[in-house]
Amino acid sequence: MSLFKYSAPSSFYPLAGRLVPWFGTLAFLLAVGGLYLGLFVAPEDYQQGEVYRIIFIHVPSAWMGMFIYLVMAMYALLALVYQTRLSAMMMEALAPTGMMFTALALWTGALWGKPTWGTYWVWDARMTSTLILLFLYVGYMALVNAIDDKKRADKAGALLVLVGSINVPIIYFSVKWWNTLHQGASVSLTQGNKMAATMLAGMLIMALACWMYSIAVALCRVRAIILERELHAAWVKDIREVRT
């Protein structure tokens, strides 16, 4: 039962406050290390030249965009089955970060595509699915923002993300199917040429940095959400008294 102790916003608020600096620092250190590896240590790619270095932020962004939606789907399940308020708040806290990473994946992908394949946008399966993922984030945030009653917004958002997450594999599959049918530009970003070990290491470290950053920023945002919602709860006053 001790695990459940922290599912109450009142006890999660201080816990999150203690965790944020740790994850934040970790993210910063990993990012410095990853960028150093990626920009200075990793050798030039013999096919693409220097421009391939976008990979060190493009791939982690794309991963985080997908991964955060998955995490949100898990919280959605918790929110609907166990009716924990905190899960819904975590969803709300994660969504903007997930959306940001998805948008960054598209942006960096476009900037990579232009010098490499001569066009900013290709309707390749991965880019297209990422675009649809962005739409799913937009839908969730629009729905949650449009509903005034927080209790209802929580549940409606959770249901939408759950339905969306069941659809994500179908969407990916259909887009892939569509792509092969049209024999369109099939863009292979990482395959084909063997990656140098330092490249892979840099990319993984950057992914880890993004992960830690997402945790830190989501925890920070969930604290704000907890305070906004529990403005009049008794425990909030206690916390302020302790601090003053």
Place this chain on the structure above:
Amino acid sequence: MSAAILEGRDLGLARGVKQLFSGLSFAVGSGHALVLRGPNGVGKTSLLRVLAGLTEADAGEVWVRAKPTQRLSAASRSAMLYIGHANALKDDFTAAENLTDQLALDANPASAGQQLEALKVVGLFERRDVLTRRLSQGQKRRIGLARLHLSRGAAHKRVWLLDEPTNALDGDGSALFLQIVDAHLAEGGVAVIATHLPMALSGKVDEMHMREIV
């Protein structure tokens, strides 16, 4: 009260930052009516919706026949008959069609003959084939009365949850309403009625005054 049909146990509900009620407990036994009173915005409608299972309470439980019931569970749905501010009528249907549909949804087995009889009782027999859009507010309310008339007693939908049921009804209509509820109670039914008007029921009536929580 040993034979409590409907109980509220420690119910609490907040809307936004406003706490409507908390720690609210009561029990209504067979043949009893509970009349909810209190100023506007005090949470009478919300309480009825919580009892019906439409709104989820923040705290507490609703018990039916001495058993806790989940929100909108089968046990709850087969017990609760809720009539809110909205009449749940389709403008494009006639009065008779609307009544038939409502009873069908309630799984109420009243026959066509019984339905015509009920329309006669509530004074809509002559207007039964008129589209509902052409009926007055009071007449629309009377379709609900016909539904109640056919749902009396303990057989089905035993617990009536009625929100300002006499709104828009004239004197005759209100008297008719009281008759129907009295018959329901006499046959072992239960009613919770939110109203700001006097409710001259002849059966066993409890009143609950709801107050603003500061």
Place this chain on the structure above:
Amino acid sequence: MSAVLASEQELSTPERGVWLTLTRDIKLAMRSKGELAQALAFFIIVVSLFPLAIGPESAVLKRIAAGVVWVCALLAVMLTLPRLFQSDYVDGTLEQLALSPYPLPLLCAGKMLAHWLSTGLPLAMVAPVLGLQFGLDASELLVMVAGLLIGTPVLTMLGAIGAALVLGVRGGSILMALLVLPLYIPVLIFGAGAVEASLAGIDATANLSLLAAMLLFGLVTTPFAAAAAVKISLD
């Protein structure tokens, strides 16, 4: 006592709930035929705009026919989605549906079926005429109609979830489009893909069976999701 037995008997057949809402919504739709015609007219007019915008070259038209018809069918279905729950929500019927002894998922299934019969089915019926305008021949038209017949119910079912979620919310219809359209993409891909496959002389059954798989999966799951969404919106 006999009344008790009767009501229990009736509930021993909960699937009657499907029939109840199905007949009721169909009857309602028949009372306002104008609304039915509107969606159909929208579909026909928007499809007819494309040749005007793109030009009358038959090769190009044939090439885009499937996509145009499918996108327009998607939009037409989406425009009619508010009909599913909106008026029931406003006049209080939705509360009564939720409180009915019949299981809400079954009642929702009946509503979805009625919605498809009054929108998806007519769209699929007019589609061949529009396909002719784009120069499709008989076998391609057949695939298109088959695809629409299998695919539009999926549009209705997914749309029902979105329509229920936005009940009573500001900016409801645009918001609903945001929620629903991304979910429609697989249907669009497989539906239009079927016609394109037959245009290219490939067997279209793969596409159609994928659509059918989605239909089956949707039949089993979406009534529950829509019922959950209705409950959330009533809270």
Place this chain on the structure above:
Amino acid sequence: MDFFSMDGRGFYVWGSFGAFLAAIVIEIVLVRLRIHRAQKAVCDTLGSADPSGTENSDAGKGSK
């Protein structure tokens, strides 16, 4: 200088890295603003007797 030109494709590389950095900086600023505002709202509801500046004590630790 070579490093910044990236084979003459500096625009693409630094456009990517720049957008990435900008997005993260903006997000951090927005989140910190949000929690500051939330904490200020709490102070306001507790009455005006609250000494200002206390809310920075923990928000300052926010995601770095």
